[in-house]
Amino acid sequence: MADSVWGPISASAAPATTVRPRHSVVVRATHWITTLCFLALLVSGVEILISHPRFYWGEAGNVLTPPLFKLPIPASRATVPTGYGYVLPDQNGWSRYLHFQSAWAAVLTGLLYVVFGLLNGHFRRNLLPARADLSWKGLSAVIAQHLRLRPASEDDAGSYNVLQRITYLLVIFVLFPLVVWTGLAMSPAIASAFPAAVAVLGGQQSARTIHFFVSVLLVLFLLVHVVMICLTGFRNRMRAMISGRVAPDMDRI
Amino acid sequence: MSRLSRRKLITAGLAATAGTAGLAAKLAQRYGLIPPDGGGLYGPGETLTYAAQRLLTRHSLAREFNPNQVSRPPFANEVDPLGDAFKRLQEGGFADWRLTVDGMVLRPASFSLGELKSFPRRSQITHLACEEGWSYIAEWMGVPLSHVLDVVGTLPEARYVVYRSIQTDWWESIDMADALHPQTLVAHGMNGGELPVAFGGPLRLRVPRQLGYKSVKYITRLTITDNLKRFGKGLGSASPEGGYAWYAGI
Numbered sequence: 001m002a003d004s005v006w007g008p009i010s011a012s013a014a015p016a017t018t019v020r021p022r023h024s025v026v027v028r029a030t031h032w033i034t035t036l037c038f039l040a041l042l043v044s045g046v047e048i049l050i051s052h053p054r055f056y057w058g059e060a061g062n063v064l065t066p067p068l069f070k071l072p073i074p075a076s077r078a079t080v081p082t083g084y085g086y087v088l089p090d091q092n093g094w095s096r097y098l099h100f101q102s103a104w105a106a107v108l109t110g111l112l113y114v115v116f117g118l119l120n121g122h123f124r125r126n127l128l129p130a131r132a133d134l135s136w137k138g139l140s141a142v143i144a145q146h147l148r149l150r151p152a153s154e155d156d157a158g159s160y161n162v163l164q165r166i167t168y169l170l171v172i173f174v175l176f177p178l179v180v181w182t183g184l185a186m187s188p189a190i191a192s193a194f195p196a197a198v199a200v201l202g203g204q205q206s207a208r209t210i211h212f213f214v215s216v217l218l219v220l221f222l223l224v225h226v227v228m229i230c231l232t233g234f235r236n237r238m239r240a241m242i243s244g245r246v247a248p249d250m251d252r253i
Numbered sequence: 254m255s256r257l258s259r260r261k262l263i264t265a266g267l268a269a270t271a272g273t274a275g276l277a278a279k280l281a282q283r284y285g286l287i288p289p290d291g292g293g294l295y296g297p298g299e300t301l302t303y304a305a306q307r308l309l310t311r312h313s314l315a316r317e318f319n320p321n322q323v324s325r326p327p328f329a330n331e332v333d334p335l336g337d338a339f340k341r342l343q344e345g346g347f348a349d350w351r352l353t354v355d356g357m358v359l360r361p362a363s364f365s366l367g368e369l370k371s372f373p374r375r376s377q378i379t380h381l382a383c384e385e386g387w388s389y390i391a392e393w394m395g396v397p398l399s400h401v402l403d404v405v406g407t408l409p410e411a412r413y414v415v416y417r418s419i420q421t422d423w424w425e426s427i428d429m430a431d432a433l434h435p436q437t438l439v440a441h442g443m444n445g446g447e448l449p450v451a452f453g454g455p456l457r458l459r460v461p462r463q464l465g466y467k468s469v470k471y472i473t474r475l476t477i478t479d480n481l482k483r484f485g486k487g488l489g490s491a492s493p494e495g496g497y498a499w500y501a502g503i
Contacts, residue, residue, distance in 0.1 A: 025259060049386070051384075052383075052385040052386035054386075059380060059388070060322075060324050060380060060390045062327075062388060062389050063387065064324075064327075064328050065324070079330065079331055092385065092497070093497040093498075096384065096497070096498060097294075097295035097299065097496075098295065100295075100299070100302055100498075101297065104301045105298075186503075187306075188380065188461065188462050189309075189310045189502030189503065190306070190502075191380075192310055192313040192316065192461075193309045204388060205388065
């Protein structure tokens with residue numbers, strides 16, 4: 001009974017066909033809320049970024065400081081020398097409002113997901129790679145299968161392979177916390193309350209630069225994630241993440 | 254049965270979330286943790302940020318840096334053209350520049366620049382970050398706003414300080430946690446000299462725990478109040494009227 005919420009839907013709940021349970025309702029709900037938040041964070045983040053597309057290392061940096069690097073794009077502020085003869089419209093007001101509201105929604109959703117995942121064994125069961133799979137042999141077999149673009153095996157429709165497990169764990173427990181941390185480290189108020197959280201990163205401009213790179217990694221993850229969904233059977237994967245069930249015979253559709 | 258229990262659980266979950274949010278909103282209201290722009294589409298996010306940061310940072314001190322970390326040269330952001338009134342005062346060496354303090358105070362006053370400079374001074378090397386992403390470190394010198402408020406005697410009901418610039422489009426406000434904070438300065442000096450006009454001289458309110466746009470340049474008037482609804486469109490400051498958040502601690 002509680003299974004329907006805490007873990008994969010119990011077999012008895014599924015009709016007696018080839019349709020099998022796949023994702024729990026918590027995984028599905030948090031997945032789609034996070035998707036919406038991530039897209040809002042991405043759009044607003046890009047808008048904020050174009051007001052100053054230069055990056056620095058250390059505590060302080062401005063147009064009089066040599067940048068670590070700069071993006072070859074126009075800016076939404078006339079004070080930034082970009083080489084372009086025009087200035088984009090300022091969108092920072094709503095972008096900042098939306099960025100922080102989406103960040104709150106993403107963090108609260110993420111906390112809910114992690115608490116449920118720890119309590120019901122989702123991480124242990126579905127995401128922690130088996131010891132045997134972490135051997136060179138196991139890893140290289142999966143990598144070779146991906147490089148040859150061989151379709152996923154029947155088993156993969158019901159669970160994650162070792163590369164997926166490692167990637168998802170990295171995104172959930174490394175990239176996501178890091179992007180939140182570096183975001184908060186840019187806040188002058190948070191920096192006053194937790195100065196060590198800024199110092200460890202190398203300063204507030206370093207935090208901004210790391211925030212940018214972690215965001216790039218998250219976007220790369222999103223692209224690969226969506227491409228893999230398309231390659232391995234878009235309809236069935238979407239069905240699994242929306243309704244919670246898979247039909248293995250639909251895999252190649 | 255499984256479907257029924259799930260529906261029940263989701264309903265219960267949503268009800269619990271709504272109940273918790275409702276209770277939290279009541280408590281936030283009670284303890285003054287809702288920002289003046291806490292309504293509307295982005296109200297929940299703004300309220301969460303302001304409430305969380307107020308709870309975590311009420312007394313925290315902005316980081317202070319070593320003299321060798323001061324940005325040389327610092328970057329002066331663009332300012333709108335300064336009008337004739339400013340230029341006349343500038344020609345007189347700002348001798349006639351005044352800071353008026355009114356509102357919920359026992360002794361409304363108008364201080365000259367000279368009087369403000371005779372008040373106890375505090376100097377600090379802090380980071381100024383613009384919402385755009387750039388920043389610089391500078392040494393700021395001035396009289397703590399809390400001292401000015403002591404001199405005029407704020408009433409216990411006071412909740413916000415509204416501050417206005419000679420550039421009438423620019424006005425801001427901060428809560429008493431920031432107004433009474435020891436590092437919030439009515440700044441008249443920078444990097445060992447007078448505060449240059451490009452950086453807000455002769456007088457700038459420096460709020461080091463918030464982004465640069467809360468540190469309004471060329472301030473002429475402070476109004477102490479318990480209700481921001483009476484000012485402008487009632488959103489707290491010119492920033493929300495222009496689409497920017499009132500609280501800029503992030």
